[in-house]
Amino acid sequence: MDSIEAKVVLVGSQDVGKTSLVVRYVNNDFSEKVSSTVGASFFKHKINAGKHTIKLQIWDTAGEERFHSMLPMYYRGASAALLVYDVTNPKSLDDALDWINELRDNCSEHLILCLVANKMDLVEEGCDAIEEGRRLAQENDALFHQTSAKTGSGISETFVDIAKELIGLT
Ligand code: GDP
Numbered sequence: 046m047d048s049i050e051a052k053v054v055l056v057g058s059q060d061v062g063k064t065s066l067v068v069r070y071v072n073n074d075f076s077e078k079v080s081s082t083v084g085a086s087f088f089k090h091k092i093n094a095g096k097h098t099i100k101l102q103i104w105d106t107a108g109e110e111r112f113h114s115m116l117p118m119y120y121r122g123a124s125a126a127l128l129v130y131d132v133t134n135p136k137s138l139d140d141a142l143d144w145i146n147e148l149r150d151n152c153s154e155h156l157i158l159c160l161v162a163n164k165m166d167l168v169e170e171g172c173d174a175i176e177e178g179r180r181l182a183q184e185n186d187a188l189f190h191q192t193s194a195k196t197g198s199g200i201s202e203t204f205v206d207i208a209k210e211l212i213g214l215t
């Protein structure tokens with residue numbers, strides 16, 4: 046049994062659902078009112094993939110995304126990034142390009158990037174916000190996933206996909 050440890054960082058504009066996604070994934074819980082203090086932390090989660098156990102250390106922001114710039118320690122040693130946008134908020138998808146540049150400036154060139162279209166419970170499958178996101182992901186060699194932290198859809202698939210990529214790195 047191989048065991049891998051990996052740091053995963055969450056980035057994206059404020060209110061896109063970063064904290065909600067990680068709370069849903071790790072605690073299987075959701076709240077309409079997410080306390081901002083919840084974000085001042087990181088979460089640990091083990092994921093089994095074949096003969097591998099991957100110990101994820103998932104870093105959530107403490108509100109620094111308001112300034113569109115994270116502390117260097119936030120990115121240090123990160124193997125993967127979840128770049129989240131809100132499918133009901135076009136500005137958050139525009140912002141995603143800035144986040145990609147921020148990641149390129151601060152992270153390893155081997156960073157696994159996954160663009161996440163969140164709040165899927167609020168839109169129709171195949172809407173513009175999704176197709177534009179899919180295109181942005183393709184242009185930037187990123188994985189693409191559609192999620193809802195409210196219903197839980199797509200979230201474990203997202204982390205499993207990242208885990209597969211992490212195994213591919215070793
Ligand atoms: P963050 O600032 O990116 O960490 O975003 P939060 O996790 O604090 O979420 C912002 C707001 O969006 C909260 O009111 C959440 O309840 C709500 N939210 C987050 N994810 C979803 C989702 O998938 N669907 C819906 N309908 N609301 C969501």
Ligand code: MG
Pocket residue numbers: 063064065084105106108
């Ligand atoms: Mg948050």
